[in-house]
Amino acid sequence: MDHRQIVAARLAAVGISLSEQELDHLAAAYAKLLHWESVAQGLIQPETEPALIFHAKVEG
Amino acid sequence: MATHNSQLTYLSLAEVAHLIAKREVSPLEVTNTMLDRIAVVEPRLHSYYTIFAADALVAAKEAETQIRSGNYKGPLHGIPVAIKDIYEAGPTTGGSKLRKDYVARQDCTSVRKLKQAGSIILGKLATYEFAAGLPTLASYFQPARNPWNRDIDPGGSSSGSGAAVAAGLAYGAMGSDTGGSIRWPAFCCGIVGMKATYGRVSRAGVFPLSWNLDHTGPMTRTVEDCALMLQACAGYDPLDPASADEPVPNFSGKLGRDIKGMRIGIPRKLFMENCDKEILASFEAAVTQMATLGAEMRDVDSITFGEMSALLWPIVAADAAAYHLEDMKTRPGDYNPDLRMILAIGTLVSATGYLQAQRVRDQVRRKMLQQLETVDLFMMPTTGFMPGPIRSEPPVGSFITSDSFSIYTPLMNLTGFPTLALPCGFSAAGLPMGFQLAGKPFDETTVFQAGYAYEQSTPWHQRHPAL
Numbered sequence: 001m002d003h004r005q006i007v008a009a010r011l012a013a014v015g016i017s018l019s020e021q022e023l024d025h026l027a028a029a030y031a032k033l034l035h036w037e038s039v040a041q042g043l044i045q046p047e048t049e050p051a052l053i054f055h056a057k058v059e060g
Numbered sequence: 061m062a063t064h065n066s067q068l069t070y071l072s073l074a075e076v077a078h079l080i081a082k083r084e085v086s087p088l089e090v091t092n093t094m095l096d097r098i099a100v101v102e103p104r105l106h107s108y109y110t111i112f113a114a115d116a117l118v119a120a121k122e123a124e125t126q127i128r129s130g131n132y133k134g135p136l137h138g139i140p141v142a143i144k145d146i147y148e149a150g151p152t153t154g155g156s157k158l159r160k161d162y163v164a165r166q167d168c169t170s171v172r173k174l175k176q177a178g179s180i181i182l183g184k185l186a187t188y189e190f191a192a193g194l195p196t197l198a199s200y201f202q203p204a205r206n207p208w209n210r211d212i213d214p215g216g217s218s219s220g221s222g223a224a225v226a227a228g229l230a231y232g233a234m235g236s237d238t239g240g241s242i243r244w245p246a247f248c249c250g251i252v253g254m255k256a257t258y259g260r261v262s263r264a265g266v267f268p269l270s271w272n273l274d275h276t277g278p279m280t281r282t283v284e285d286c287a288l289m290l291q292a293c294a295g296y297d298p299l300d301p302a303s304a305d306e307p308v309p310n311f312s313g314k315l316g317r318d319i320k321g322m323r324i325g326i327p328r329k330l331f332m333e334n335c336d337k338e339i340l341a342s343f344e345a346a347v348t349q350m351a352t353l354g355a356e357m358r359d360v361d362s363i364t365f366g367e368m369s370a371l372l373w374p375i376v377a378a379d380a381a382a383y384h385l386e387d388m389k390t391r392p393g394d395y396n397p398d399l400r401m402i403l404a405i406g407t408l409v410s411a412t413g414y415l416q417a418q419r420v421r422d423q424v425r426r427k428m429l430q431q432l433e434t435v436d437l438f439m440m441p442t443t444g445f446m447p448g449p450i451r452s453e454p455p456v457g458s459f460i461t462s463d464s465f466s467i468y469t470p471l472m473n474l475t476g477f478p479t480l481a482l483p484c485g486f487s488a489a490g491l492p493m494g495f496q497l498a499g500k501p502f503d504e505t506t507v508f509q510a511g512y513a514y515e516q517s518t519p520w521h522q523r524h525p526a527l
Binding site for chain 1: 367371373388397408410420456461
């Protein structure tokens with residue numbers, strides 16, 4: 001599915017209906033959203049996770 | 061001594077409070093001055109949705125009686141202020157057709173506190189729709205105009221608060237700030253705004269945008285006024301689950317102290333990529349001025365603008381969508397196109413994407429808390445772009461996904477640190493520019509100290525728009 005189809009399906013799933021033009025705009029916004037998610041993913045530092053901190057401190 | 065009305069207009073809140081305390085002017089005279097000026101200026105500014113003229117005069121007479129009988133409550137007593145129209149108090153529209161007829165049954169905590177301090181509530185102020193959606197000339201509620209140039213956006217979402225205070229239509233106003241909605245209009249309108257520490261000022265009875273990031277706070281023409289107004293509305297409130305049970309200090313306690321040796325960090329990575337040259341030049345001049353006053357200026361590491369945006373907007377949009385979901389299903393056409401787009405984007409944020417943003421947000425906050433062990437404050441431009449003309453049509457998509465919306469305020473919504481926005485010059489086109497100072501959690505007092513030192517050494521707060 002392309003972004004426009006994903007957007008239409010996701011909105012339909014939560015019961016929101018928008019115009020065709022708005023769906024076009026949202027497809028572009030969805031690409032931005034995916035970019036933001038990848039940026040956030042890339043910033044995560046494992047040492048902030050309790051499980052990894054535990055292994056690092058306890059197991060060395 | 062009776063002070064002529066026009067002389068009162070652009071006095072600071074503190075100056076008027078001083079005159080009232082000495083009984084040189086009365087609350088009624090001050091309130092009438094504001095109402096007269098509103099009647100003349102407001103038709104060109106659209107900063108108010110509702111004006112409580114009758115109630116304000118009753119409250120002013122009551123304040124006058126109290127003060128005459130020796131019951132002076134303090135610097136807010138008899139001072140006319142106004143409230144962003146997302147705070148529940150009388151008619152409360154949120155700037156939206158959806159709530160156009162809604163009338164609050166009771167005052168929200170902040171309004172109640174301001175009234176207890178003796179403030180006169182003049183009315184309710186224009187806002188971007190539900191503190192987010194960009195209004196246009198086609199919107200149900202007319203957008204507020206910038207008093208420095210009425211064709212230009214006053215910034216938002218506390219657009220009416222910025223415009224009214226800058227135009228001398230109130231001595232202070234309450235705004236709200238989820239990604240910069242106090243500080244951006246403060247920049248655009250040439251005034252001062254304080255986004256206090258997350259949890260410092262109650263949000264009970266204020267329409268939410270993002271429960272995680274919403275802050276409320278005052279907007280005024282001077283730093284001292286901002287400290288006085290924050291004093292009246294700060295404090296623990298069990299009605300706000302995020303309210304902090306922290307002692308409330310005297311926010312004016314360090315005003316007038318020098319800033320020699322104060323360590324101020326500049327997170328240049330945040331704004332160097334996309335800050336307008338004119339804004340950057342005014343910011344660098346402010347940095348030089350802070351150094352002249354004795355502060356030790358140094359660069360500090362930070363996330364970039366792109367990284368900040370990647371953390372902020374998914375959280376804001378998803379939180380907002382959660383609040384508005386039922387109305388989005390049943391009456392989406394009643395939202396302005398811009399907010400409708402933001403809310404739709406919010407429904408597309410994945411659970412994992414939302415949680416990753418929250419995880420990184422916590423990392424950023426911890427890192428900046430560590431930095432605050434080696435610096436006392438952070439200093440940065442408020443925004444990297446000058447406001448544009450008020451739109452006749454909404455932007456394609458939404459402003460939040462636009463690369464040109466280079467605003468640097470959200471970093472301190474993500475951290476929750478107290479942050480003051482204040483003016484630092486004017487563009488060649490005559491529009492105000494400004495910067496931000498952020499400090500340690502619950503140390504607004506030091507932020508005010510530094511802001512006041514800068515303000516008092518520069519002339520910007522003495523300029524007012526010609527209206």
